[in-house]
Amino acid sequence: MRKGDFIWGLLLLLFGFILIFPATHNVFISLTTNHPYLMGFVKLSILATMGELLAIRIGAGKWKKPSGIVYRAIIWGFFGMVFAIMFPLFAGGVNASIDAGLLPGKNSNLLFAFFTSALMNLTFAPTFMGFHRITDAYIDLSDKENSNVTLKKALNNIDWEGFVSFVVIKTIPLFWIPAHTVTFLLPPEYRVLMAAFLSIALGAILASASKKKVNNA
Template identity: 60%
Template sequence: MKKGDFIWGIILLSVALFILMPATHIIFVDFTAGHPYISGFIKFGILATMGEMLAIRISVGDWKKPAGLIYRAIIWGFLGIVITLMFQIFAAGVTGALEKGYLPGKGSSFAFAFFVSSIMNLTFAPTFMAFHRFTDTYIDMVYEGIKNIKAVDVVGRIDFKGFVSFVLIKTVPLFWIPAHTITFMLPPEYRVLTAAFLSLALGILLAMGKRGGKK
């Protein structure tokens, strides 16, 4: 057990207590409802970055700050804004499709949750994850001192075989679709809490998938 383990754990515990304690839970829910994009930025910027750092701790056995940590956190925050919007778009779209009979299971909370999760993870998620892999790789190249980086250079550096075989083929059907199905079966106010902590797992899985592809 290292000092960094305690620090990481204390930060996570503090976030969890702020979300779960009755007094601050109300503040969290009200702020999320009133400022969804700002709260999405904060949640994903903090928790997904923590997940990425934990992945480094697991893979190398020590706490190491990834190059461009602030930039990575900002990108996670931006992705949190996009995910906040996508949750609403896919939920509304599936609701409409169920009501009009385009999808089976009208009136079923499980059908709603399963279709939202499946459609979102099979369409939006691969694009979102590929974008994150691109930005992550670009930051790595910048901090390696590479000059005049072009998009084609970044794409050529990405291990798409590992990305497809691990991130898409394994994590999407085995983790993300079931996890988000559970998320969308919860009342809307609790989906926010679940999404915040799933972003922690997202950081871990994407970072581990990236490093696993380098072995």
């Protein structure tokens, strides 16, 4: 085991310890409840960045720091703050729709979770994912060109066909909707954290699949 593997695993275990140990668990719940935006930033900026590092580790076979890692972490933190409002927004909207008879599933936690996940991933998720592609392209180009990067350059540097055909059409129905159905079965204070862990999981899955495809080529 490499030193980087040990450090990465240790950080993940630390998060698990925080959730399991009663004293730190209570602090986590209190902070998440009273400071949702701050905690959303902290959770996503750390865990999602860990996910990016793991994906690179799996794909390249070694630990490499991506370009603009600090900016990437800040952007992930911003997304965590967005999730802190979007998750209850969609959950509350689905509950209101069920109560109004616009959706079936009264008294069904599973249907509530499914509808919330489906509506969020079919409407909000593509916008979020597309914006994230733009920020990633902007960071990558800034690192390569060391000059002012325009929005047009960033947009032209993105494989939009691949984004739609794979990320939107495949990962949303096959991964994100089922995964976030589980997310919305959890108590609200764990949902943004679950989203962060799912980012790690999907990054690892895609990196492993990509590496296997290259090895079999």
